[in-house]
Amino acid sequence: MDKINSKKKRIYLCLAHPGGKEQDYIRKAFEDDWIAPLGPNVDGFEDDLKQFLGGEKEVLAVSSGTAAVHLGLVGCGVGPGDEVIAQTFTFCASVNPIVYLGAKPILVDSEKDTWNMDPDLLEEAIKDRILKTGRAPKAIVPVSLYGMPYKVDRILEIADKYGIPVVEDSAEALGSRFDGKALGTFGRFGVLSFNGNKMITTSGGGALICPDPETKKRMLHYATQAREPFPYYQHENLGYNYRLSNVCAGIGRGQMLVADEHVRHHHKVAKMYADLLKDIPGIQVHGNPSSEIDSNFWLSTIVLNPDLRVRGQDARPKGETSCEPSPNVMALIGQLDAAGIETRPLWKPMHQQPLYKDVPYYGQAEPVSENLFRAGLCLPSGPRVTEEDVRYICETVHKSIEA
Ligand SMILES: *Cc1c(COP(=O)(O)O)cnc(C)c1O
Numbered sequence: 001m002d003k004i005n006s007k008k009k010r011i012y013l014c015l016a017h018p019g020g021k022e023q024d025y026i027r028k029a030f031e032d033d034w035i036a037p038l039g040p041n042v043d044g045f046e047d048d049l050k051q052f053l054g055g056e057k058e059v060l061a062v063s064s065g066t067a068a069v070h071l072g073l074v075g076c077g078v079g080p081g082d083e084v085i086a087q088t089f090t091f092c093a094s095v096n097p098i099v100y101l102g103a104k105p106i107l108v109d110s111e112k113d114t115w116n117m118d119p120d121l122l123e124e125a126i127k128d129r130i131l132k133t134g135r136a137p138k139a140i141v142p143v144s145l146y147g148m149p150y151k152v153d154r155i156l157e158i159a160d161k162y163g164i165p166v167v168e169d170s171a172e173a174l175g176s177r178f179d180g181k182a183l184g185t186f187g188r189f190g191v192l193s194f195n196g197n198k199m200i201t202t203s204g205g206g207a208l209i210c211p212d213p214e215t216k217k218r219m220l221h222y223a224t225q226a227r228e229p230f231p232y233y234q235h236e237n238l239g240y241n242y243r244l245s246n247v248c249a250g251i252g253r254g255q256m257l258v259a260d261e262h263v264r265h266h267h268k269v270a271k272m273y274a275d276l277l278k279d280i281p282g283i284q285v286h287g288n289p290s291s292e293i294d295s296n297f298w299l300s301t302i303v304l305n306p307d308l309r310v311r312g313q314d315a316r317p318k319g320e321t322s323c324e325p326s327p328n329v330m331a332l333i334g335q336l337d338a339a340g341i342e343t344r345p346l347w348k349p350m351h352q353q354p355l356y357k358d359v360p361y362y363g364q365a366e367p368v369s370e371n372l373f374r375a376g377l378c379l380p381s382g383p384r385v386t387e388e389d390v391r392y393i394c395e396t397v398h399k400s401i402e403a
Pocket of ligand 1: 064065066067090091093094143169171172192193194195205206
């Protein structure tokens with residue numbers, strides 16, 4: 001108990017972690033009078049990202065990951081009345097931009113290995129939509145949830161077979177790789193997020209990974225209110241104000257200096273959780289399911305067996321709906337919270353959100369995403385989480401389990 005009482009700081013999931021050089025870039029933006037949504041930091045940040053991703057793709061810095069998803073769909077020509085297939089097990093920002101465009105989300109369940117879009121269900125959904133509407137969906141949005149790459153080869157093979165472009169939501173996957181190649185560089189477009197809780201931050205921001213300079217130029221046009229090159233304001237397309245500020249890009253430049261270090265840290269934390277929790281038979285730590293899949297482990301995640309008993313656990317309350325985390329998950333979150341540790345249930349699937357209750361959904365008879373939502377939780381993993389913290393968290397988990 002001493003250990004718990006002596007613990008003064010709270011341990012968070014993933015807090016922003018300045019590398020030290022951010023202020024220099026911000027100062028430079030002020031000195032050079034570039035307090036605008038363009039400038040040398042924006043160009044430099046885009047170039048840093050391009051190199052980080054392997055140098056083959058172009059990168060457009062934008063104001064958020066959500067904006068990048070939105071622009072990616074615009075780039076695929078998504079418009080009113082179109083259908084777009086998205087992964088149901090995700091954060092709402094993968095799906096909401098489909099609706100912003102007046103299009104209809106079609107939600108697809110996950111497979112058990114990566115927890116991401118199930119390739120077989122994807123193909124079933126495509127075939128069924130073609131049957132029902134007479135045309136193919138306009139885009140596919142697979143996600144690399146918690147940084148874990150989706151089954152890139154299979155999803156792309158199916159997308160190619162039906163000629164449907166892919167917008168990879170790799171908002172959580174900076175530094176993740178499939179077959180040695182960076183996530184976000186496989187589809188027509190890729191998405192990154194630099195929100196305060198992601199792998200790196202610009203305080204708020206994102207990036208759209210584009211296939212070539214021409215496409216980047218076209219997407220920049222849409223991100224700049226689709227302003228035409230006239231001496232006055234001329235508009236022929238519907239645009240958005242989605243550029244990243246040169247001040248925020250300065251934070252991004254500083255963060256890129258520590259991006260590799262952050263990825264190594266998340267890897268180390270994941271390995272520690274796997275080692276320190278492996279003796280609890282009722283807990284599975286989510287790990288890379290095969291050798292070509294290389295997660296950044298943005299957040300380490302665990303799944304509890306239904307029969308695992310946690311201290312302070314309620315009996316299953318009467319009339320409980322299926323779309324809630326199970327009593328042992330809620331009890332463990334409570335135990336860890338009392339010990340000063342922030343944890344969270346996994347993402348609640350979009351097809352179980354009241355907002356999306358009426359959209360078409362293709363799932364397993366035994367829905368993978370629903371089961372994960374019921375049984376799983378995220379553990380602190382960010383660059384501020386020390387090795388000592390991880391040991392303390394695992395110790396607290398051990399103490400919370402009833403024999
Ligand atoms: C964070 C996130 C986004 C959106 O990024 P923002 O920068 O917060 O707008 C999109 N998709 C997923 C899966 C995310 O985790």
